[in-house]
Amino acid sequence: xxxxxxxxxxxxxxxxxxxxxxxxxxxxxxxxxxxxxxxxxxxxxxxxxxxxxxxxxxxxxxxxxxxxxxxxxxxxxxxxxxxxxxxxxxxxxxxxxxxxxxxxxxxxxxxxxxxxxxxxxxxxxxxxxxxxxxxxxxxxxxxxxxxxxxxxxxxxxxxxxxx
Amino acid sequence: xxxxxxxxxxxxxxxxxxxxxxxxxxxxxxxxxxxxxxxxxxxxxxxxxxxxxxxxxxxxxxxxxxxxxxxxxxxxxxxxxxxxxxxxxxxxxxxxxxxxxxxxxxxxxxxxxxxxxxxxxxxx
Numbered sequence: 001x002x003x004x005x006x007x008x009x010x011x012x013x014x015x016x017x018x019x020x021x022x023x024x025x026x027x028x029x030x031x032x033x034x035x036x037x038x039x040x041x042x043x044x045x046x047x048x049x050x051x052x053x054x055x056x057x058x059x060x061x062x063x064x065x066x067x068x069x070x071x072x073x074x075x076x077x078x079x080x081x082x083x084x085x086x087x088x089x090x091x092x093x094x095x096x097x098x099x100x101x102x103x104x105x106x107x108x109x110x111x112x113x114x115x116x117x118x119x120x121x122x123x124x125x126x127x128x129x130x131x132x133x134x135x136x137x138x139x140x141x142x143x144x145x146x147x148x149x150x151x152x153x154x155x156x157x158x159x160x161x162x163x
Numbered sequence: 164x165x166x167x168x169x170x171x172x173x174x175x176x177x178x179x180x181x182x183x184x185x186x187x188x189x190x191x192x193x194x195x196x197x198x199x200x201x202x203x204x205x206x207x208x209x210x211x212x213x214x215x216x217x218x219x220x221x222x223x224x225x226x227x228x229x230x231x232x233x234x235x236x237x238x239x240x241x242x243x244x245x246x247x248x249x250x251x252x253x254x255x256x257x258x259x260x261x262x263x264x265x266x267x268x269x270x271x272x273x274x275x276x277x278x279x280x281x282x283x284x285x286x287x
Binding site: 067068069070074077078081082085107110111113114115117118119120125 | 173174175176177179180183184219246247267268269270271
């Protein structure tokens with residue numbers, strides 16, 4: 001529910017509802033509630049990569065400018081180049097995943113990893129690395145589409161904040 | 164500085180980043196190649212002093228280019244770059260006469276250290 005009050009909680013629980021979470025959904029709260037009623041342990045749910053990488057979506061232009069000894073203007077220019085070129089790479093990656101061309105998947109993921117790493121876009125770097133390593137080993141048991149969606153999500157998130 | 168540097172990397176972000184650092188060191192001429200083949204053409208045509216060489220590039224890769232440079236027993240000092248600078252890759256590069264191997268992502272310190280070493284060796 002979006003609007004939960006103390007007295008409502010008691011009503012819900014008294015009519016046999018087991019638990020509740022309030023909207024907007026807090027991921028931690030959601031996982032906790034699932035963990036409570038399933039065989040999942042909280043630890044195993046919190047180990048999901050999504051959770052661990054969400055924290056890395058923070059990006060400080062100032063910190064990166066200092067670390068890389070760039071000017072803010074130049075960093076923004078590089079970020080714009082990255083976000084512009086990565087669009088095509090994501091399209092190509094999607095195609096390669098469709099036809100299960102592991103060499104191509106590896107090559108594109110490697111490229112995204114390289115440029116995102118140099119711009120310290122950590123979540124993109126980590127996800128591209130994950131795809132790169134799975135495809136390098138021609139690991140067919142991996143859901144590459146899901147990984148691509150996650151990668152794309154991170155890219156969109158950064159792009160929204162930084163451009 | 165009266166030096167000609169060639170940056171061979173298919174990634175535009177990487178080339179621009181390197182150009183920025185080398186620009187700070189007041190390098191005279193900075194040339195760029197987007198793949199291994201383009202790098203070879205430039206190496207054949209021009210006198211290059213320092214080559215920044217990415218490993219994974221389209222057409223010819225970093226090993227292919229290093230192999231050519233090595234076979235020509237040229238004076239080019241090569242700095243190889245890769246995000247996969249494994250022991251094995253370093254060994255191959257060293258065998259091909261590459262003096263410096265840098266792991267990506269690079270830092271400004273990496274570039275300054277390597278450039279300092281190259282320039283000091285040149286003086287002596």
